[in-house]
Amino acid sequence: MEHLVPIGLNHYLTISAFLLGFGLFAVMTRKNAIVVLMGVELILNAANINFIAFSKYNGGMGGIMFSLFVIVIAAAEAAIALAIVINIFKIFKSVDVSSIDSMKE
């Protein structure tokens, strides 16, 4: 197992890159608003991983604290976003994001 690289910063960054990529993909491609929200959560988690990883290897508390706040805001965001999604559903009878295009032109 000596050939294994010791777990370092790049591993965490790689994971976060994948999470970000998947999150973005979800936001871009999925029609269901709920799934889009899930993608957003993924992106936030990717960011959090980066914060904490850098904080760990840097030795400061900034990243930790920041991620804490990010989690709080993510909670708030989720609550608001869901409320909006429910409102959208009430108005358009659908949560299909692609069909909600009344701002076109």
Added chain:
Amino acid sequence: MMNSLTYTVIFYLFAAITVFSAAFVVFSRNVIYSAFSLLFTFFGVAALYVFLSADFIAVTQVVVYVGGILVLLLFGVMFTKGIMDTEVKSDVLHIIPGTLILAGIIGALLYTFYTTHTWKPSETQLHGSLVERIGFETVSHYVLPFEMVSILLLAALIGAAFLARFDKPDNKNS
């Protein structure tokens, strides 16, 4: 302290859980599956936090995400459609540009990370439990953001409750 091999294996395990469950969240056509898959992702991430000495954050992650947000999302799914409704299966669009960008972004980021040789880990890395330090920081250095975030959260929750309210007789006529 466990030995490095075990440590490494456990890390890869959790990393794989996180990445693959995230992939499943995205690629699954069924929203319910996605939601449950997301559960695994959150857990995986929480485990990674533990590896990063951020035990308090990991706990918070589990409590907030899994206990709060994910449940919220599931409620959202259920409020909008029936669980097993076929329409719940979400369609995709922009599949080709989405895939290209997915690959491109991930590739570009990884390329950047691995071609960057200037990561120099600090001599004083964080070790052990940070709960005490977080408490300290929260009420000293970060007291103002903390208070603001709590107010924000309160406001957001009230706002969300207001927005999501059913049956607004005042607005019906307008």
Added chain:
Amino acid sequence: MLSLIVFLPIIAGLIILAVPSSQKQIIRIVSLLAALAQGVLAVLIWRAYDPSLPGITAAPGGSPLGSFQFVEKVPWIGLKLGAMGSLNIEYFLGVDGISVTMIILTALISAIGVLSSWTIQKQVKGYFILYNLLASAMMGCFVALDFFLFYVFWELMLLPMYFLIGIWGGPNREYAAIKFFLYTLFGSVFMLLVMIGLYFSVIDPVTGNHTFSLVAMANQANYLQDAILGPHNVMWRYIAFAVLFVGFAIKVPMFPFHTWLPDAHVEAPTPISVILAGVLLKLGTYGMMRINFPLFPEVFHASMYVIGIFGAINIIYGAFCALAQQDLKKMVAYSSISHMGYVLLGLAAGNSEGMIGALYQMFNHGTITAMLFLLVGVIYDRAHTRQIDKFGGLASYMPVYAAIVTVAWFASLGLPGLSGFISEALVFVGAFSSITTRYIAMVSVLGIVFGAAYLLWSLQRMFLGKRKPDAAYDLEVGADGHEHIHFHDWKGKIDLDGRELTMLVPLVVITIFLGIYPMPVLGMITSSVNKLVEVLTPLAIR
């Protein structure tokens, strides 16, 4: 006091704005009351005015305000312009002998104009609002002592005049109105440039800022040495004088710029003609006396000859053109040009007799020409034509009208005993006494003969002899066996009615009284004009 007399008509205009347009009589009465109140104020000013104070103070060390009376001076617009300094505009009113004469004239003519407007039937409300605006602007021009304020009033005058001619005028009114408007605007644009140049050349001795105050500008000590219009910049001073002069000359109107006048008069309704000839033309020469000459005394002194020649051309050319006219109103319009030539000639003389004569001629021309236009309006109302050849023998049928016409015509041709004579005589006395304009005066005297010629000829053709075959009226034998005159669709009195007499008799009385005893007017203006002449005379000659 001065603010009140200036803004009284505007207040009346605002009141009229609130009156429904169907209440024509109320609108007219409000206007008349405003005009009469203005007249009362003018008389009060005249009585309270101290004729011994000259007005302009040119001598260094004099009061920086000059000895103007009824002065009102408050800062009006003060703009900070960064590197350009600041823009200091004042609301600065005051009168001296020159303007107090014109105030009285303006108040008089405005009141008579309102009476004359009684017959206007078309859009009465709009008419009187514009009329009152015009009256305010004219009055403001005569009392403003800040160049910027003067300019504002000057331009303000243009707008109502344009509409009054363009809406209530004769068949070709749009053309005349546009011509009037463009011509005058052309002049005032240059005035604006000179005004700005002057602003940056003059320093208020009290505050040390640039100023628009005409009193400060009239004192050559207040000019910055190296400014654009400072004493060293001779060429620019000449150009500025010429440009300003043209601006005012258009209003006079002076010879090559006079063609708007006959058109405007022919098209304008009677009261507007009265205002135009009675007051507006005076603004040109008033501007010269108030602004053009005292601000550039040395240029004035160098160009007296040229001004005199233009004056002479105006006199003789106007008289000849009047001789050829078939339209009575056009003839009177050209006679105005001729008479304003006397004013120019008197100004060009540059001495006290000439300048006093010029100013007095301005006043007299105001009253006499107003009378002439009113009389033209009287016959036009009845016969609907002004062609001189369409009348004849009117003296037998309209004796009162004929009598007043005779007085007015003779006043216009300068008969002694009527006011026009004294001013013309003083102008000639001045012009002849000045070596510069002596020969010009000798030529201009011919204007007296030709003036008599066209006036007497028109008098003969219209009033003497018998009815012409193609006359604009019929004769019918009345119950008493005498012949009476009959105009086609005219229901009113054949001879002058009460309203027309009310307009005309005061003017006749003024004309005769001032012809016999001119001192009530001359007494007010002498000290101011003497001071002006002193300012205008270069030190070397003084």
Added chain:
Amino acid sequence: MHSLIQLSIVVLLLPLLSFVILIFFNRRLPRRGDFVGVGILGTAFALSAYIFWTVIVQTYDPAFRVAWDFTWIDLGQVPGIGPLQIKMGIVIDNLTAIMLAMVTLISLLVHLYSTGYMAGDKNYGRYYAFLGIFTFSMLGIVLSDNLFSIYIFWELVGLSSYLLIGFFFEKDSAADAQKKAFLANRVGDIGMWLGILILYSQFHTFSFTEIYANLAAGKFAMSNAWLTAAGLLLFMGCVGKSAQFPLHIWLPDAMEGPTPVSALIHAATMVAAGVYFVARIFVVLTPDALHVIAFIGAFTAFMAATIAITQNDIKRVLAYSTVSQLGYMVLGLGVGAYSAALFHLVTHAFFKACLFLGSGAIIHAMHHEQDMRWMGGLRKHMPWTFATFTLATLALAGLPLTSGFMSKDAILAGAIGFATAEGGGVYYLIPVLGFFSAMLTAFYMGRQIWLVFFGESRTHLKPADDHHSAHHAHSTHDTHNDDHHAAHEVHEVSWNMRAPLVILAALSVFFVYSPNPLDGAQGWFMKMIQTPPTVVGSYQSAPSSEKLAVGSQQSATEGENSALSTQHSALSEQHSAPEAEHSALSTQHSALKESTQHSALTNERQAEIAHASHAAHFPAIYISSIMVILGITLAGIVYVFRIIDPDKTAEAIRPLYLFSLNKWYWDEIYDATFIRGSMLISKMLSWFDTNIIDGIVNGVALIVKKVAFANNSFDKYVVDGLVNFTAFSVNTTGAVLRKLQTGKVQTYVVMLLAVVFGYFVFYFTRLIY
């Protein structure tokens, strides 16, 4: 204020009062208010007579003079001059007193006469009003003490003349005549005005006294030519008003006015005002100016006389006779016979007024028939008129024992003396023309008397249509005319028309003026009115001391007596030694006389002329008597004895006859030159104004408009095209890009990320290369 001044002010203002009352209230007064006019004039005459009595009879002093003035216009503290006032004032001297009495008397008589002549006219009241304002203005001229007020009243008499000539304004000929009169006078007036201006511009005063004092002191800064010009220009006023050549044309036409008006204005007073004015300014006239004046007078006298012999209208003959006699007066002034000229003025005023009023009586009696060819035989019907008319005719012709003889003779003597003193040659033309005119005068007056009063009535000879039309012309104002009894009911006029004739005729007899019927110089008139020494010519004066100049100026302005007067008289006697009598004449001790030595040469000239005139007195009497008798004889030969048939003679010298009958064609010449010329110029200038000046203005407007249109096209196709192109391209781009705006958030995210990815690519490409 002297009591005479107060009286004269009252006299001056009374006629004005009459005017004001009558012009406003004539229709409300009984008899249209004619009694107001007559009564007021009567009062004025009584006061004038009192003044005359006081000045001429009681005082009997050639140097009598009282003056008074007041500030009329105060021009304040004029820069360069100091306080400047224009004053008005009154001066009373002998001349004024005589003129005052003469004007008010004739005016009164005319007022009285008009109650008969004008009775029944529809504008009867207005007529008296106009007479009032005329009398007022005329008195104003007489009383003025300065040039400015003379000019004012000068124009006012012009106005009243205008109003009265055109009294029957419904006739076109009257309307034409009044305009012509006013304009001709105006031409003269502008000359006069320029003359006044020349003097004013030097001294800044209008007062006679001050101007003369300044002139005498040599303060006239301009050249001598200007002074001559000033004199001639002032004389132009006289040319206009006194109908001298070349402005004489208006006077005959002025006979369109009512005949009493012709008597008052156009024979006796107003036209004489010109002569009076020249007499007032006599002292400023240079010898050159006087020569011109003399020649103009002589030529006018001759020309008018030649015209008068062929005229048929009774009033026109008298009008040309007036012009001729005025020519005599002007001639008299020109040759320096100052008092003779003024004497003639007064005598002429009376007998010519008598003649006009007489002709008025005839016209009235003949029911407005004015053509002498259709008169005749009136002697029997109108004895009073005949007697007075004949007496006045004799005075006009200048037969001995009449006033006209004395005055005309004095002028002619002066003319001979002048010619002698100037050294003969061309100057003899003046007395020759004078004498010839005297003969012509006798001839045409003889003709007139004969045609009107002798022989048989020729009314029936008149062509019917002519008769009718002439009659019709007057029907508008004559209410009691009647066609039927025009011929045979001619009778004497009533007393109110007869009395003036008698009074005036009485005043045409010699003893009123002089005890010696042959020599007017012995009469009171010539004693009271004496030639004032001229004040011009100081430029020629011998180098006299400054002190004298200053002293003379002071004394001149102060008044009569002067400490220097003895010295002066000594000096003056020195240079006018040859004839003591005439030196006394030329060095009168009025205010101006102190300056004699400054105008030494001119006064010497005056003295010389006076001396020569005195010597020529008896030759003049003989020659003129001979000429007059010749003229009367000729008239007798032609018209009484019919030895020469006038018609055949006229045929024989037809061009000359026509030349005279058509008044030397002056009207036609003026019409062709000045009037048509003016009209042509005015038409041209009017055309110029509408087409060139206004054309330029409109052209500029048109050019601006064209430019505007061109600019508009540019704007439309280029500038606006650019704008539109921009808009178009934006539109197109927008249409393309609009497709991108799907409204789908995810599409935007895709794009966003594509760009981010693009940036990555770009960044790394940069990094690699």
